[in-house]
Amino acid sequence: MTTTVTHADALDRLATDLDGTLVRPGEASWDAARQAWHLSVDQRPAAVVLARSVRDVQCVVAVARRLGLRVAPQSTGHNAAPLGPLDGTILLKTSPMRAVQIDPQTRVARVEAGALWMDVTPAAAEHGLAxxxxxxxxxxxxxxxxxxxxxxxxxxxxxxxxxxxxxxxVTAAGELLRIGPDRHPELFWALRGxxxxxxxxxxxxxRLYPITDVVAGVLFFPIDRAWAVLQTWRTWLSSVPDTVTSVGRLLRFPPLPDLPPHLRGQSFAVIEAACQLTDPEADELLAPLRALGPAMDTFRRAPMPELAALHMDPPGPTPGYGDGMLLGELSPQAIESFVQAAGAADALLSVELRQLGGALAPERSEGGAVDSLDAAFALFAVGITPDARAASAVRADVDAVQHAMAPWSxxxxxxxxxxxxxxxxxxxGASAYERLQAVKTAYDPHDLVRANHPVPPLPTLRA
Ligand SMILES: Cc1cc2nc3c(=O)[nH]c(=O)nc-3n(C[C@H](O)[C@H](O)[C@H](O)COP(=O)(O)OP(=O)(O)OC[C@H]3O[C@@H](n4cnc5c(N)ncnc54)[C@H](O)[C@@H]3O)c2cc1C
Known part of the structure; x- marks a missing residue:
């Protein structure tokens, strides 16, 4: 009883100290405050803080330490699913902290913790930067x-x-650090990846880069042509330069009234790409794909902010379930399995393959905990889960696709x-994980900061 009163008092004091807002279970704004972008994730923390300042973050850390609570920072909740139950945890939402500054001279962006890409991309584009x-x-x-x-x-x-x-x-000790290659280099290494x-x-x-526009677009084909389209895409990839990033996917649009009629309820095999090429170079490169006769071809020169629409991601918070895997190669047999499994997975909205390599490959890497992806393709499968029945169908289909592609994982x-x-x-990877655990142990030995994909401190040093 005494403990409960102490908790309540400490949280009351926190609420008055904050520039932002503390929301507790039972309050009118509780459901809105605890909501993640992934609407099917039911977050039930001890309290939610909507932080407005660095000082707010420090106040939350101080109170969590005093009360023996943990702190889970979250911006949007796009990857909230792996967090798990949030008992004994303050959910620290940074969404009110969205300031962005662009320095065109140094070509560096500075963003606050809650900034979204939609805050940065158009602001950078005003200076010809990406x-x-x-x-x-x-x-x-x-x-x-x-x-x-x-x-x-x-x-x-x-x-x-x-x-x-x-x-x-802000560290678990409540200290605000400026971190870079020469200041807290191990922490700088760990936070990058x-x-x-x-x-x-x-x-x-x-860093920002002097890129104003690219040739970008989507080729849509009827889904029953997936095998021929993806086999051609696979062969085509061996001829593309590193200045081209592309995706091959099966895409099933739900029958939603706000989708245009040519997409609503329709299913496609799709190739998407962004090409840092001149128009004639892009036309020449795309010719073998266009020779397949797409039903729709949206390729054109596009200013950088327009890339935000290229992948046709859901426009706002959505109930969904998905997961990814890395593939070492994409042989003709792998495409065969992909088309069979993803083609049968009709509970899924999208099953995509993103080509990696180029500057994403290990031999071109630059030094953070994850600075490259040692794989040829990233696969991601996802479906919409408005209810329990849809959720179990989507989960089964994600499993089936991953099982079918396991030989190439x-x-x-x-x-x-x-x-x-x-x-x-x-x-x-084993050695980076060991080093990450050492960093965690040095900066947060009692595991105050909770991540969705956690690195725990080394067990011998836990209290
Ligand atoms: C529709 C969609 C499209 C996507 N497209 C891409 C893509 O093109 N490329 C790609 O790489 N990924 C993509 N992702 C994945 C996305 O990058 C991850 O889900 C990422 O974790 C989202 O970050 P967030 O801050 O929005 O999510 P959140 O769920 O808010 O954060 C994820 C985790 O980041 C950590 N975190 C967030 N803020 C802080 C903070 N201030 N301090 C410390 N830790 C913090 C926490 O551990 C948190 O659990 C996509 C996801 C979706 C749903």
């Missing part, structure tokens, strides 16, 4: 970058984590495409 943004404009910049960051410029510019030049973060286990990031600074996984828990050694 960021290594992901496919969906409402993904959080920090969560995406801590997990690696696979963009439409990935094969020419590498993972987004490699472009980070400085990080500001190792996820959010090590500290609570309050700001990120990263590298055994590794890409953190951002991992929406179920994976072994740390699969996400990071």
């Amino acid at each position: 960021a290594l943004a992901g496919s969906a404009p409402d993904v959080g910049v920090v969560g995406y970058t801590l997990g690696g960051g696979l963009s439409w410029l990935g094969r020419s510019h590498g993972l987004a984590a490699n472009s980070v030049v400085a990080i500001e973060a 190792g996820g959010g286990s090590f500290a609570i990031v309050t700001a990120l600074e990263f 590298t055994g590794g996984a890409y953190l951002n495409f991992a929406e179920r828990r994976k072994a740390g050694t699969a996400l990071f």
Whole structure:
């Protein structure tokens, strides 16, 4: 009883100290505050804090330490599913902290912890610059970058984590650190690809690139042509330069009234690409794909902000379930299995293959915990799960696709495409995982900071 009163008092004091807002179970805004982008994830933390400042983050850490609670930083909740039950945890939402500054001279962006790609891409484009943004404009910049960051410029510019030049973060001890290659270098290494286990990031600074537009688009084919389309795409990939990043996928649009009639309820085999090429070069490169006779061809020169629509991600929070895997190669037999399994998986909205290689390959890497992907393709399968029945059908189909593609799996996984828990050694490799555990032990020995893909401190040093 005494403990409960102490908790309540401490949380009352926290509520008055904050620039932002504390929301507790039972309050009118509780359901909105605890909601993740993934609407099917039912987050039930001890409390939610909507942080407005670095000071808020420090106040939350101080109170959590005093009360023996943990802190789970979250920007959007795009990858909330693996977090698991949040008992004894304060969910620290950074969504109110969305300030973005672009320095055109140094070509560096500085963003607060809750910034989304839609806050950065158009602001950078005003200066003729591009960021290594992901496919969906409402993904959080920090969560995406801590997990690696696979963009439409990935094969020419590498993972987004490699472009980070400085990080500001509050540690489990409550200290605000500025982190870079020469300041807390082990923490700088861990945060670039190792996820959010090590500290609570309050700001990120990263390089931008002088790219104003690309030739980008989608070729849509009837889904029953998937085998021929994806076999041709597979062969075509061996001829593309690193300045081209492309995706082959099966895509089933739900019968939603706000979709245009030519997409609503329709299923396609699709090839998407972003090409840093001149128009004649792009036309020449795309010719073998166009020779297949797509039903729709949207390729054209597009300013960088338009890439936000290329992958046709859901426009807002969605109930869904998905997971990814890394493939070492894509042989004709692999395409055969992919088309069979993904073709039969009619509960899934999308099953995609993203080509890796180029600047994403290990031999071109630059030094964070995950600075490359040792695989030829990243596969991601996802479906919409409005109810329990849909959820079990989607889960079964994701399993079936992963089972069918297992012979080509590298055994590794890409953190951002991992929406179920994976072994740390699969996400990071054995030696990087060991080093990450040492960093966690040094900066957060009592495991205060909770990540969706956690790296726990070394057991011998836990209290
Ligand atoms: C529709 C869709 C499209 C996507 N497209 C791409 C893509 O093109 N390329 C790609 O690489 N990924 C992509 N992803 C995956 C996405 O990058 C991950 O889901 C990423 O984790 C999302 O980050 P977030 O901050 O939005 O999510 P959140 O769920 O809010 O955060 C994920 C995790 O990041 C950590 N984190 C977040 N903020 C902080 C902080 N301030 N301090 C410390 N840790 C923090 C936490 O551990 C948190 O659990 C996509 C996902 C979806 C659903």
